[in-house]
Amino acid sequence: MTMLTESDLRHLERALDLAERGRGRTSPNPCVGAVVARGERVLGEGFHAAAGEPHAERVALAACDVDPRGATLYVSLEPCCHEGRTPxxxxxxxxxxIKRVVVASDDPTPKASGRGLAILRDEGVEVVVAEGEIARRARLLNQPFxxxxxxxxxxxxxxxxxxxxxAVATRSGDSRWISGERSRELVHRWRxxxxxxxxGIGTALADDPLLTARHPSAERQxxxxxxxxxxxxxxxxxxxxxxxxxPLILVVSRAAARPALQRLEAAGVEVVVAAGENEPARVVAALDELGQRQLQSLLVEGGPRLAAAFLxxxxxDExxxxxxxxxxxxxxxxGPLSGTGPEAIADAVRAELVALERIDDDVLIVARLREW
Structure with missing residues (x-):
């Protein structure tokens, strides 16, 4: 195994920081950052800004202030080798x-999955794949992808x-507002x-929400x-x-009345019929349908019954x-979950605590249930 130097790690960390700048704009592509360096000197850097725009590697190479021949390319995700919307x-x-490529994480898609690295190696490029904490950070950067x-x-x-x-509401269903204004602003950024x-339909009927992203960073809905x-x-x-x-997608069961579906479809609603003998099974079926539409990240906002079905x-995942x-x-x-859980604490779902953050008077708890 080739050991990474302190200089290598600094350039990789910079690539990860750059990749984060594309958050929310690259889907269905991953967030990727790249740095071209010769020793300690950075020649060029860049990130994938949005789907359809040049990939991070090409941006970084184009930004070089001198000829990058013989330099090292640091990239947060293994380079692509297939023709898509970009070469x-x-x-x-x-x-x-470029004579050396240092990669922070793999690309698990079938059209990549080591192929790009193999092509580079076959052409005489030294390829180094990071391990340890920085590799994990790179993977966490693109969990939806x-x-x-x-x-x-x-x-x-x-x-x-x-x-x-x-409590997530009073017994009458009132929940406006439990969290503070800054917390709600953060949710709009997540959206x-x-x-x-x-x-769930209970939340839709009780709140009649817009469910749009009302944040300055929102470049799409x-x-x-x-x-x-x-x-x-x-x-x-x-x-x-x-x-x-x-857009609006309605996930229904086979029990949905046809006249009601026709009225909603006539109004422009896309209807997805999710098969399954119970709510959890229909959740999985619905996620399969959403995935086929290249939707890679889903923020579930309520209510307790739907949350319990997802769990x-x-x-x-988080x-x-x-x-x-x-x-x-x-x-x-x-409460936040309205379902049937285990009888013993030993059988409860255990999550990894990721962060605790105070936001004015609120406390935000972020926990991860699994990694990809």
Whole structure:
């Protein structure tokens, strides 16, 4: 195994920082950053800014202030070798005379998966693949891309806000607002970075939400998804009336009445019939359908029954919970999950605590249930 030098690690870390700049704009492509260096000196750098635009390697090579021949290319994800909306990056690397390529993480898609690195090696380029913590950081940077490549389904983040005593609403259903203004602004940024958002029909009927990303960084609107087994979503709801602003997918079961579906379809709603004998099975079927539409990241925002179905299906990859300094003190107040869990604590789902952050009076807890 070739050991990375401190200089190598610094350039790779810079590549990862650059990759993050494309967050929310590159899907269905991954976030990628690249640095061209000769020793300590950086010759050029760049990142993949948006789907359809040049890849990070080509941007970095084009940015070089001197001839990069003989230099090292540091890249957060293995270079592509296939023709897509942009030409293969391996061609650009070879044409530039790069002699060494240091890669932070693999590309798990079938059309890549080591092929680009093999091409470079065959042409005499030294290839080094990082291991350890920096490799893990690079993989975590593209969890939606990696899960979709391996399963065909989107990466799922479950988000909710609750009180100190675990309520997400009062017994009457009122939940506005548990979290503070800055927390809600953060959620809109998450929406802008997601391919799709999901709620259950209970939340849709109770709140009549827009479910759009209202944040300055929003360069596109995510697809809105409502899980509505019986097609009860009113045609005059805000979700339906704003289809010209953001697409709307309704996930129904085979029990949905045809006249209701026809009214919603006539209004521009896309209907997906999810087969399955129970809610968790229908969640998996729906995620398969969403994945086929190249939706790689899904932010689930409510309610408790839908959240429990995602958890029971084993399809929650990350959890983001706001805890507000409020107390409801009512046994009838709903919690964040409304399902049937294990009888023993030993059988509970265990997550890895990723971060704790204070946002004004709220505390944000980020936990990861699995990595891809």
């Amino acid at each position: 293969p990056c391996t061609d650009a690397i070879l044409a530039a005379g 990696r899960k979709h490549a391996r399963t065909g389904r989107p990466h799922v983040t479950l988000k909710y806000a609750m009180t100190l005593d675990g 802008a970075q997601s391919d799709a958002l999901a709620i 995510p697809v809105r998804v409502v899980f509505d087994s019986e097609a009860r979503l009113p045609p005059d709801s805000q979700l339906v009336r704003t289809i010209d602003q953001a 029971a299906a084993g399809e929650v 959890l983001r919970a706001f805890v507000a300094p409020l107390l409801v003190g009512d046994r009838e107040a709903p």
